[in-house]
Amino acid sequence: MKAVRLHDALDLRVEEVEPPPPPPPGYVNLKVRAAGICGSDLHNFRTGQWISRRPSTAGHEFCGEIIAVGAGVTELMVGDYVSADSRVWCGACAACLSGRPHICEKLGFVGEVCDGGFAEKTQLPAKLVVRHDRALAPRVAAMAEPLAVSLHAVRRLALPAGEPVLVIGCGTIGGLSALLLSRLHDGPLLLADLNASRLALVEDVTGGHRVALEQASISAALGDRRLRYALDATGSGQAIRAGLDLLAGGGAFALVGISHGRIDLDPNLLVEREIGLLGCHAFNEELPEAVSLLPTLAPSLERLCDPIATLDDIPDTYRKLLDGGASKLKSIVELG
Numbered sequence: 001m002k003a004v005r006l007h008d009a010l011d012l013r014v015e016e017v018e019p020p021p022p023p024p025p026g027y028v029n030l031k032v033r034a035a036g037i038c039g040s041d042l043h044n045f046r047t048g049q050w051i052s053r054r055p056s057t058a059g060h061e062f063c064g065e066i067i068a069v070g071a072g073v074t075e076l077m078v079g080d081y082v083s084a085d086s087r088v089w090c091g092a093c094a095a096c097l098s099g100r101p102h103i104c105e106k107l108g109f110v111g112e113v114c115d116g117g118f119a120e121k122t123q124l125p126a127k128l129v130v131r132h133d134r135a136l137a138p139r140v141a142a143m144a145e146p147l148a149v150s151l152h153a154v155r156r157l158a159l160p161a162g163e164p165v166l167v168i169g170c171g172t173i174g175g176l177s178a179l180l181l182s183r184l185h186d187g188p189l190l191l192a193d194l195n196a197s198r199l200a201l202v203e204d205v206t207g208g209h210r211v212a213l214e215q216a217s218i219s220a221a222l223g224d225r226r227l228r229y230a231l232d233a234t235g236s237g238q239a240i241r242a243g244l245d246l247l248a249g250g251g252a253f254a255l256v257g258i259s260h261g262r263i264d265l266d267p268n269l270l271v272e273r274e275i276g277l278l279g280c281h282a283f284n285e286e287l288p289e290a291v292s293l294l295p296t297l298a299p300s301l302e303r304l305c306d307p308i309a310t311l312d313d314i315p316d317t318y319r320k321l322l323d324g325g326a327s328k329l330k331s332i333v334e335l336g
Contacts, residue, residue: 001016001017001018001019001119001120001121002014002015002016002017002119002120002311002312003015003016003017003057003115003118003119003120003311004057004058004059004118004119004311004314004315005017005055005056005057005058005118006044006045006051006054006055006056006057006058006111007054007055008048008051008054009044009045009046009047009048009051010045010046012045012058012314012315012318013055013315014311014312014314014315015055017057017119019120019121020115020121020122020123021123022068022070023068023069023070023073023123024070024071025070025071025072025073026070026071026072026073026125026126026127027069027070027073027123027124027125027126028066028068028069028070028073028076028082028123028124028125028126028129029066029067029068029069029121029122029123030064030065030066030067030082030084030121030122030123030124030129031064031065031067031120031121031335031336032062032063032064032117032118032119032120032121032122032335033062033063033064033065033081033138033141033142033334033335033336034062034063034138034139034141034142034332034333034334034335035059035061035062035063035116035117035118035142035332035333035335036059036061036062036139036142036143036146036330036331036332036333037059037061037308037314037317037318037321037330037331037332038060038061038145038146038172039171039172039173039258040060040109040258041058041059041060041111041318042318042321042322043258043260044058044112045058045318045322046322050109050112051112052108052112052113053112053113056111056112056113056114056115056116057111057115057116057117057118057119057122058111058116058118059110059111059116059117059118059119060084060086060109060110060111060112060116060117060145061084061086061117061142061143061145061146062083062084062116062117062118062122062142062145063081063082063083063084063132063138063141063142063144064081064082064084064117064122065079065080065081065082066078066079066080066081066082066129067121069126070126073126075126076126076129076131080131081131081132081133081134081136081141082129082130082131082132083129083130083132083141083142083144083145083287083291084110084117084124084128084129084144084145085110085127085128085129085130085145085287086109086110086111086145086282087101087102087104087107087108087109087110087128087282087283088107088108088109088110088113088114088125088128089101089102089104089106089107090104090105090106090107091104093105093106099284100284101284102152102281102282102283102284103281110124110128117142118311118314118333119311120311120335130144130287130288130291131291132144132291132294133294133295135295136294136295136298137298137302138334138335139301139302139305139307139332139334140294140297140298140301140302140305141294142332143176143294143301143304143305143330143332144287144290144291144294145287145290146172146173146176146330147176147180147290147293147294147297147301148283148286148287148289148290149173149176149256149280149282149283150173150176150177150179150180150256151180151283151286151289151290151293152280152282152283152284152286153173153177153231153233153254153256153280154177154180154181154184154185154231154254155286156254156278156280157229157231157252157254157278158252159181159185159187159229161185161186161187162186162187163187163228163229163251164187164188164189164190164222164225164226164227164228164229165181165185165187165188165189165190165227165229165230165231166190166191166192166211166218166227166229166230166231166243166246167181167189167190167191167192167208167230167231167233168192168193168213168230168231168232168233168234168239168240168242168243169192169193169232169233169234169236169239169257170191170192170193170195170198170199170201170202170233170329171193171198171233171234171326171329172329172330173233173256173257174193174202174231174233174234174257175198175201175202175205175206175304175329176304176329177231177233177256178191178202178206178208179202179205179206179297179300179301179304180293181206181208182205182206182207182208183296183297188209188221188222188225189206189207189208189209190208190209190210190211190218190221190222190227191203191206191208191209191210191211192210192211192212192213192239193210195324195326197327198326198328198329201303201304201328201329202304202329205300205303205304206300209221213239213242213243213246214246215245215246218246226248227246227247227248227251228247228248228249228250228251228252229247229251229252229253230243230246230247230251230253230254231253231254231256232253232254232255232256232257233256233257234257235255235257235258235259235260236257236259237259237261237262237263240253240255240259240263241263241264241265244265244269244270244275247273247275248273249272249273249274249275250273250274250275251275251276252275252276252277252278253275253276253277253278254278254280255277255278255279255280256280303328304328304329304330305328305329305330305331305332306326306327306328306329306330306331306332307331307332307333307334308331308332308333309333310333311333311335313333314333317331
């Protein structure tokens, strides 16, 4: 079968490999139906930061059809359509035992510690798949994982009713966070992004209001109201610092972007304004809820998808995305 495998930083290859063997107890085999490229896939390709096995079939945002089940798997059956979880947790460390597997002390991710979804078939622990509505388009079902990441970040922010909120960065996670906020929150939604076409798309899909990261722009959008809550999905130190400077006291700033450097931060700013700085890592129990939201959000999610023709096109798409060539929020390949 065909698979897209990461051998090392900047070394991604489309290869012919053996299909997965029959599933061992507690596992299922999937025929992949669709898979999307994540920003962390690009980061790992560029830096090799999370390469733990060479080679490994990449991709952790995908959906598929169960084609075989191992012994002991009783809640799933052959023919089920499922979306995949990305997290591989140990279940035995202090974090896992406290109900926080997303910050497991030995946490790994599908596509790194085990083969992922950029292949015709793959094998996963049964605990890592969630059944979804069979009527969903594969490209929509493949967006369950990033939607769960966004839902976790939005829930971490814990917005009071009616409060304005600023989303910085309208890539996949920022755009999906904005989409969720437009449906789950009743306050003004502000959007900032340097990519004008992407910003326009998210603005149109969510009904948000575009702003620059400047106080004059925020004031023009909100009038006498204060901005106390923001979410950064860029990981840019410059954007994070600008966002902090814009926040009035008594709110919170959620960070969900992957950063590539450090920021010079005066902690007195957080103390004096009582701003909560919230790290948001992957998701905890949000994946089933994200899957349940897919049918309602499907028309909007369809507009955010940029199709990849075949698995053979994934390496070139990685490079296009790294060069800033994205036309939409999520590049997804549908198989079969």
